[in-house]
Amino acid sequence: MSALWAWIILAAVVGTSVIVVEGGRRLVAGRMSHRWPGAGRVARRCTAPAFAFAVVVSSSTAMPYQFIGGHAEDAVRHAMRIAAIGASTWLVLRIGYALSDPPLARLMRIEGERNRRARRARTQMMLLRRIAAVIIVVLAVGAALFTFPAVRAVGAGVLASAGVAGLVVGIAARPTLGNLLAGLQLAFSDALRLDDVVVTQGIWGRVEELTLSYVVLQLWDDRRMIFPVSHFTEQPFENWTRHSSRLLGSVELHVDWTVPVEDLRAELYSALKDNPLWDRREWMLQVVDVLPSGLVTVRALMSAADSASTWDLRCDVREHLVSYIRDKHPEALPRLRVGPEPVVDGAGAGVDDPAPATEDEVAEGRHADGARAVPREDGPARAKSLRRA
Structure with a gap:
């Protein structure tokens, strides 16, 4: 041919x-x-x-x-x-x-109650897929290298001293192997999943990507914070969606003692009923603290389906309550009191009222504070003098 x-x-x-x-x-x-x-x-x-x-x-x-x-x-x-x-x-x-x-x-x-199990399965499936891909690529590279006769000779020597070589490789690749094991631990212990909302080192974010070496958190302003996987196995962190995505949000207001708590409670419920972010699971309004400055702390609790809805609902409720107190009950707005408070005695007179002049002070025509003393009239005598005036 x-x-x-x-x-x-x-x-x-x-x-x-x-x-x-x-x-x-x-x-x-x-x-x-x-x-x-x-x-x-x-x-x-x-x-x-x-x-x-x-x-x-x-x-x-x-x-x-x-x-x-x-x-x-x-x-x-x-x-x-x-x-x-x-x-x-x-x-x-x-x-x-x-x-x-x-x-x-x-x-x-998948949404709703099944979302947690779905995110767990998706996280495990993606990690397993990545592990399988890494194994396939490593085997392919090894097969390609073993087509060279010189590499086959080196490979035989490495296999002969597999214990020492494995020890050396393990020490050299300790961080990589640690992250690999940490990624598997996170995925199969259900401690962290894709789309979980977590808080670590004071940083709030949503798990956008979970690999064998790092975790990517998407922050509220669309920035990305990247942590090594071992960070989440060695450091404590908050997981807001481990069992459920539902959360309780709180709004605190510092108002005057004259605030009508029952009216404020009714207004809170009315505002929540009209807000689509409220999941109609929990709500409450309580006076939780009394401050030395003459104010009280009122806390409103409300529930929402997830962390993003909780944040928006808290802002809506805060704005609504502030507007309601300002427009309907301006006397309950926070006020700063300067000077001593009047102390009422049994007769109804306060410390701000001048004390009755003594007989000697009346005779001398002066009072203890230097002002001219005037005899105090009570009962019918005082009424008669007022009529004469």
């Missing part, structure tokens, strides 16, 4: 493999997608690696190595083996991701 025919056969084999892959893609993305909607997405994600795999495998099978000759033949064979390993790894990873994406998408759409 001539070299021309050998290369023509190679081109025909490669073209046939490409046509077969294209026919399979059209079949899966067309007819099968009507019965299984996810089949089209799988076909689209696997198209590129499937073509690469078909071309590499068919080329490696039909390649006329005898017409290459010399050292080039060994180099081409070696390159084709490495290319086949790479294409196979790419295809396997894409198939795994394409098959696991639909369940993950369904888990993201």
Whole structure:
């Protein structure tokens, strides 16, 4: 067989493999997608690696190595083996991701009471997928390296001293291995999940990404705070959505003693009934403290479905109560009292009233504070003097 025919056969084999892959893609993305909607997405994600795999495998099978000759033949064979390993790894990873994406998408759409279990399953599935991808890539790289004779000799020596090598690698990769184990611990102990609302080191955020090495928190202002996974196994943190996303929010107001608590309580309930953020689970208004400045602390409690709704509901209630007190009961606004408070005695006179003058002070025409003393009139005598005036 001539070299021309050998290369023509190679081109025909490669073209046939490409046509077969294209026919399979059209079949899966067309007819099968009507019965299984996810089949089209799988076909689209696997198209590129499937073509690469078909071309590499068919080329490696039909390649006329005898017409290459010399050292080039060994180099081409070696390159084709490495290319086949790479294409196979790419295809396997894409198939795994394409098959696991639909369940993950369904888990993201689950709301309500089942949301906690769905987020747990999604977190574990994503970590397992990442671990599987890392293992597949490591095995592929190892298989490609072992196609070199020198590496195979080194590998045999490493296997002979596996204990020492494992100890050295373990010491060198201790932080990486620690984060890997911490990520698995977080995922399967249900201590942290995707979309959990957590507070750590005074920072509030939502878990946006959880990998084997780091955790990404999305903050309220759309910034991203990145922590190593080991931080959440070594440091305490608050998880606001561990068992349920529902939360209680509180609003505190410092008002005067004259505040009508019952009216304020009724107004709070009226405001909550008209607010769609309130989940109608809990509400309360109490006087929780009395301050030395002559004010009282009123605390309103209300429940909401999640942390974001709780924050907005607290702001709405705070604004409503402030407006209500200002417009309806301005006498209850906080006031700063300066000077001693009047102390009422048994007769109804306070310390601010001048004390009655004694007989000597009346005779001398003066009072104890230097003012002119006037005899105090009580009863009918005082009334008679007022009528004369």
